[in-house]
Amino acid sequence: MAKRTPYQNRIELLQGTLDMLILQTLLWGPQHGHGIGVAIGTRSDDALQVDHGSLYPALHRLERQGWIEAEWKLSENKQRAKYYRLTPAGKKQLAAAESKWNRLIEAIGRVMKPVR
């Protein structure tokens, strides 16, 4: 049987955060689609599970926006894979998304933990 992640341990990705997570992952260097998905999972201690079905549309969307670039390279196990790399525009976008995200977190935090 396939291993199932218990429901309570999984966090549904907030709308629009996937793009930011992809960009953030690519900050560490070029990576292919599968690698990005795995990296997001590992770095969040498996709390965030990227739905593979939505990963590729997101990658292509970002590529079209000009935030990431792709090129075919050989992977670690000598297979041809499509590697994505962050562009300068993508870095700027990441910074913008991050500050927006921080403001959101802060705002939500204030609502959830009101001043006593």
Next chain:
Amino acid sequence: MKDEIAFHLATETERRIAAGQTPAQARVSARLAFGNVPLVEDVTRQMWGPTMIRERLLHDIRFAARLLVRDPSFTAVALTTLSLGIAATITVFAVLKAVLLNPLPFPDPDRLVMVWERTPGGGEQRNLTRAYTVLQWQTRNQSFEHLAGMMPLPANVAGLGNAEQVDGFSVIGEFFDALGIKALIGRTLTPRDTPNSVVISHGFWLQRLGGAPDAVGRLLMLNGLPREIVSVMPAGFAFPAARAVQVYVPFPVDPAAPPGGRNMITVARLKPGVSVEAALSDMRRVAQQMIDEGSPAVTTGWSASVFPLFDETVTSVRRILWVVLAAVTCLLLLACANVANLLLIRASRRAHELAVRVALGAGRWRLVHQVSAESALLALIAGAIGLGIAMLAVPAIPSLFPETFPLPRSSEVTIDRSMVAYTLLLCGAIAGGFSLLPVVRVARKRFADVLHSGGRSAVATHSRLRRSLVVAEVTIALVLVLAAALMGRSLVELTNVDPGFNVDHVLTLRMLMLPSKYRGPASVPFLRTVLEEIRATPGVVSASSVHFLPLTGIASISGIWRTDRPQPPREQLKGSPISVITDGYFKAMDIPLSGRDFSVTDSEASPTVVIINQALARELFPNEDPIGRHIAAGYSPRTRSMEIVGVAGDVRTSTLDREPGPAIYIAHSQEPSLVASLVIRTQGSPALTVAAVRKAIARADPEQGVSQVQPMETLMANATARPRVQASVFVMFGALALIIAAVGLYGVMAYGVEQRRREIGLQLALGAPPTRILRTIVREGVLLAVVGTAVGAAIAWASSGALNGLLYETRATDPRIFATAAATLIAVACLSTLAPAFRATRVDPLVVLREE
């Protein structure tokens, strides 16, 4: 992208194997984690906007083309109906655009107008004017840059091969400057030109002078006088109302001469910024001024009117063209409804396929795009074929109309770039309309239901839409069939009209006796010699002449009154046609005559005699014998007192559809005229005597040319040509509409039967008699037809006014014709339902029930 996903799956599988799963388990779970591969592919592809859309479009079109090829019978029916509809629409629109929408082919055409005299009381807004008046208008008006008068002038051309007569214009003023057209070679006429100048048309230059570059300066024998060619006009130049005119000569202006007869039309160019209304009030002022000054040319009550040249050119056909456009639009709608129906039926057959594809992950919009691609492809192909047909049809249009009632501006009808754009627009609209159908359906359909039903019950959902389409088809078809029936009926009425003379075996020709030799009384012996030469020709039974033939649209008009009663005031006098004839006219035309014919003894010296028609006898001499009485006509000084010597049968003179009114005949020997049309009754076919008659005229004078040599039958055919063209166009539309509606009804019924085979099989198995099934199905089809017919009849009744003026002796709401048209349509509906109904009765219950 496929590679990328494959790589992803492979890597993921390895990861899972490393995590302790078996390879098979790993492969399956990796796939499960990924989700629906084609869907992801599809969604991912959509991220790529335009490039992907293009790729997808190509794919859709290829797919659509394959579908169309795979179902040739559907494709053939759809393409035939659509392309015929499109071709008809394009052709009609091309005509309408050239005639009614395009500006006239002159610079600043909006400033061109025609100025007319207006009769007292305004009964005739467009009366010809006199040369004298034109000169007065020129100096007195404040509205026009140029104002020119033109008088039709039959021109006898000799010295270039056979003597021949062509149409000419005798012009006062800057005719060419008013129209704003410069000569191709040489210079156009100016008021300083001597009467010995002539301007020739491009066609005349090519035909008679072989396009000689040195034509300007050559001499031309016109009506027996040498004239110098001063210019050649460019190709295509013509005054709209007189396209046949080939020579233009200056009118011999003599300001001191007394005003002549009213025989001129005019054209004028408004000064910039002057409106037609302003020009009208200016011309009214001029007319009043002339009356106040006691001008000999204008009497109390007369005035002037001004109309745009464009309106004057197209008025005669404006209504019929719009009606035809409406009809052809109906036809196209009908064709579209039919194809929409076929598409729906086909889509129903594909409902199961579509449902499966949705279940497999195809996006709904993706499906809609695909179905739309199919209708777009269909519309585009039909548009291309339609455009091709229209291109073949357009050059034939001018020949549909006779010379005497030409379609104005028909030479300007072309299929140009704008027509291609129009076709594309049309195709776009059609494709758009078709695409809406599947959008509504695919977007709404619950595909699971379709899958559950095993593809059988997907029908009922839009059968209502299909039925309403059929009703709409029948409605449109009824309107068109009705229009065809009315036009046909009207044509029959018109061709059954007795013109009052015998048309068979009569040859006619027109001749202007050479003014240089035969002006005044000299024309009398000459005409007599010509007629005697002709009468002596073998095969000729009798021959005579009249100055204007009936039904040619030209006539001399004058008021007529009894001399033994006070002359009625001018306003009360109705104009009646006056014909100047020679003896034997009534015999040659086979018109009954009581009293005596004119004879050689009626000469200039003897008292003026007249023959009146029965209508005039009834009007002026009810219950009296008119013979021996005296009447007067305002035609000339000699006609102020005439003794009636005979009463002739009534003849339709102006047009076939107008009842004959009062008319009189006077003798050429007493009222000489240079214009004569010969009527020659022949033993055999008139065509056989043409050469002999030409020789006979040449014997009388070799320089004398003739024109329009044709049998009287042609003249009659010309008189009914417009209604005939009209009727044949509508009969064609009606027939097409009937066929298309029949196909539509058949399609829906046949499909309905196919879908209900199970139910029918069950009924048969349970013992229902086949006749009952037959009846049910026929009743269903006929019901649709009856509803459509009723709606169509109501629409036709309400819009019957559109046909006003296009029908002769036929009411647009004639209940008998309505009934006939409705019966025809319902009969056709019955026929087209019968085949599917019979097929229903032959359903084998065993086979059908086992299909489950």
